[in-house]
Amino acid sequence: xxxxxxAPAPAARLALFRIAVGVYAAGWSLAxxxxxxxxxxxxxxxxxxxxxxxxxxxxxxxxxxxxxxLAAPLAGIALAVGWWHxxxxxxxxxxxxxLTALASSFGQVFHxxxxxxxxxxVLAVAPAADALVPGRRGLEPDAVExxxxxxxxxxxxLVVATYALAGVAKLRIGGADWLDGEVLRNLVAHDNLxxxxxxDVHSPLGTALVGHAWAFAPMAWATVVxxxxxxxxLLGGRWRTAWVAAAWxxxxxxxxxxxxxxxxxxxxxxxxPFFRLEQLLDRARRRSSLEAQTA
Amino acid sequence: MRLLVEGHETPDGFPLSTYPMFARDRxxxxxxxxxxLVRDGEVxxxxxxxxxxxxxxxxxxxxxxEAVRGGEGTAGALCEEVLGRVDGPVEVxxxxxxxxxxxxxxxxxxxxxxxxVASCR
Numbered sequence: 001x002x003x004x005x006x007a008p009a010p011a012a013r014l015a016l017f018r019i020a021v022g023v024y025a026a027g028w029s030l031a032x033x034x035x036x037x038x039x040x041x042x043x044x045x046x047x048x049x050x051x052x053x054x055x056x057x058x059x060x061x062x063x064x065x066x067x068x069x070l071a072a073p074l075a076g077i078a079l080a081v082g083w084w085h086x087x088x089x090x091x092x093x094x095x096x097x098x099l100t101a102l103a104s105s106f107g108q109v110f111h112x113x114x115x116x117x118x119x120x121x122v123l124a125v126a127p128a129a130d131a132l133v134p135g136r137r138g139l140e141p142d143a144v145e146x147x148x149x150x151x152x153x154x155x156x157x158l159v160v161a162t163y164a165l166a167g168v169a170k171l172r173i174g175g176a177d178w179l180d181g182e183v184l185r186n187l188v189a190h191d192n193l194x195x196x197x198x199x200d201v202h203s204p205l206g207t208a209l210v211g212h213a214w215a216f217a218p219m220a221w222a223t224v225v226x227x228x229x230x231x232x233x234l235l236g237g238r239w240r241t242a243w244v245a246a247a248w249x250x251x252x253x254x255x256x257x258x259x260x261x262x263x264x265x266x267x268x269x270x271x272x273p274f275f276r277l278e279q280l281l282d283r284a285r286r287r288s289s290l291e292a293q294t295a
Numbered sequence: 296m297r298l299l300v301e302g303h304e305t306p307d308g309f310p311l312s313t314y315p316m317f318a319r320d321r322x323x324x325x326x327x328x329x330x331x332l333v334r335d336g337e338v339x340x341x342x343x344x345x346x347x348x349x350x351x352x353x354x355x356x357x358x359x360x361e362a363v364r365g366g367e368g369t370a371g372a373l374c375e376e377v378l379g380r381v382d383g384p385v386e387v388x389x390x391x392x393x394x395x396x397x398x399x400x401x402x403x404x405x406x407x408x409x410x411x412v413a414s415c416r
Binding site: 035165173200 | 307308309310311312313314315316317318319320321322323325327329340341342343345346348349350351352353354355356357358359361392394396397399400401
């Protein structure tokens with residue numbers, strides 16, 4: 001990696017990541033609150049538990065479902081604020097894991113919130129509230145120490161591993177044939193067809209593109225290059241920026257062609273660990289100082 | 296790593312996953328199980344919420360698929376469940392429809408074949 005896995009980082013960088021993930025977790029779980037509360041109505045016959053729920057033979061009681069659904073946005077807010085971080089952060093990770101795993105325990109495993117949950121567990125064991133916590137005195141956001149660096153490196157490695165595994169899976173399951181574009185074309189067509197048949201929103205653009213078979217081989221290659229090429233992001237600098245831009249574009253393409261939304265990635269939260277977030281604070285301070293001087 | 300050494304697809308999990316989505320070829324001609332409303336002879340599409348009580352279309356697809364694989368009994372049970380969610384004197388059908396996905400994408404909306412697994416009114 002460009003700076004070495006254990007290279008120090010400013011406390012503010014880790015704290016900003018904490019705030020971003022906490023705000024996202026709160027917003028996402030609030031937007032999904034009605035759907036999460038509806039999990040209590042799922043038939044026990046569909047119970048196919050994953051994650052921590054694998055230890056449980058039947059769906060949790062309605063009160064447990066409601067508690068998780070209502071606690072999740074509060075946990076996200078509490079994480080973002082940073083008070084009692086050593087208690088709040090593990091709790092937030094546990095609540096979001098419980099909730100997202102529950103949603104995937106009725107016959108279909110969803111893959112849109114894996115990184116959110118993994119990042120929450122990184123924050124649960126990281127000193128992410130040593131800066132940018134309202135009301136706390138004596139914090140040093142500019143303090144640069146090893147212990148603020150490794151959590152962000154770990155979060156970055158988790159992002160890279162996620163995409164690399166997806167790329168490996170495509171070639172392992174689909175073989176080299178996945179690259180000729182026909183598999184991707186069939187997947188885009190099938191996904192949009194199924195959505196239309198089952199009364200859901202589908203992509204007119206993706207549907208129309210199915211008629212242009214030539215377009216899918218380049219897209220298939222681009223997909224696998226982005227996924228298997230994810231480790232270059234750990235080199236930092238232009239490699240990092242280029243890969244993040246490519247990965248974001250990939251998700252924009254998935255949304256445009258298949259109406260499949262990965263909000264954690266499209267909002268950029270997933271990729272924050274790669275960047276020197278404290279530069280945002282530095283710019284704000286400089287702007288504030290300049291305004292004070294000219295006032 | 297299990298994915299790299301095993302010769303078959305490993306079960307998926309959460310939050311640790313092998314991310315197998317979009318890896319397997321579905322083929323050009325596919326059969327899609329669904330639940331439809333038949334009103335005045337016309338077929339109407341139902342939402343995932345009406346079909347399976349979820350806003351997630353893939354989950355609804357899994358529910359219908361499992362009901363169809365379970366045979367007339369389970370398909371019939373799903374039919375009755377959906378009937379309870381719709382209004383008016385209508386017929387609900389659990390069907391399997393076969394499509395050529397490329398022709399469908401070109402605007403040919405009608406399935407090549409529709410097989411009714413269960414119906415209720």
